[in-house]
Amino acid sequence: MIRLSRDFFNRSTVQVAQELLGKRLTFKGISGVVTETEAYTGLDDPASHAHRGPTPRAEIMFGEPGYTYVYFIYGMYHCLNIVTEPEGSPGAVLIRGLRLPNQHLNGPGKICKALGITKEHHGLDLVSHPDFYMSEGDSPVVYQATPRIGIKRATDKLWRFVMRG
DNA sequence: AACAGGATGCAA
DNA sequence: TGCATCCTGTTT
Numbered sequence: 001m002i003r004l005s006r007d008f009f010n011r012s013t014v015q016v017a018q019e020l021l022g023k024r025l026t027f028k029g030i031s032g033v034v035t036e037t038e039a040y041t042g043l044d045d046p047a048s049h050a051h052r053g054p055t056p057r058a059e060i061m062f063g064e065p066g067y068t069y070v071y072f073i074y075g076m077y078h079c080l081n082i083v084t085e086p087e088g089s090p091g092a093v094l095i096r097g098l099r100l101p102n103q104h105l106n107g108p109g110k111i112c113k114a115l116g117i118t119k120e121h122h123g124l125d126l127v128s129h130p131d132f133y134m135s136e137g138d139s140p141v142v143y144q145a146t147p148r149i150g151i152k153r154a155t156d157k158l159w160r161f162v163m164r165g
Numbered sequence: 166a167a168c169a170g171g172a173t174g175c176a177a
Numbered sequence: 178t179g180c181a182t183c184c185t186g187t188t189t
Contacts, residue, residue: 049183055175109185150182169186169187169188177180
């Protein structure tokens, strides 16, 4: 198992979103392959929580890369993101799809519900956490870029990445 | 295609 | 206070 390093996340958000496809996410012994991601940046991205600056909710997006950003939405669901870019430069990748041995979780709310991820798991360091981490996958990945889902602003950006094959 | 569910953050 | 929201299952 080759764990993803701090340097992996310490790059442009779009690049990390693309390269996270095919990587393995492990949480408390449950492990799956990332099949779908979305990139969210900062001041240049009106769809990003970091768009208005480091508010309490979005503050972690401005911090060190490799940490989890978990937010609660629509009164029911949690969404898991991973912070990207150097400290001080906001960015995060939303995990939207995960393939487990026996099922495909499509949608960020379903992933958190299935794995039991809540705000309790916000701000954890995936680079050093004992049972919450990301590691290398098996093979190179072909992906497709599309508009992001569920947003009304910046729909022109093709920052949703879906694994093919 | 429409909407209920019903917490949270932020603008006012 | 009020309202829009990085969602999803269920019902027209």
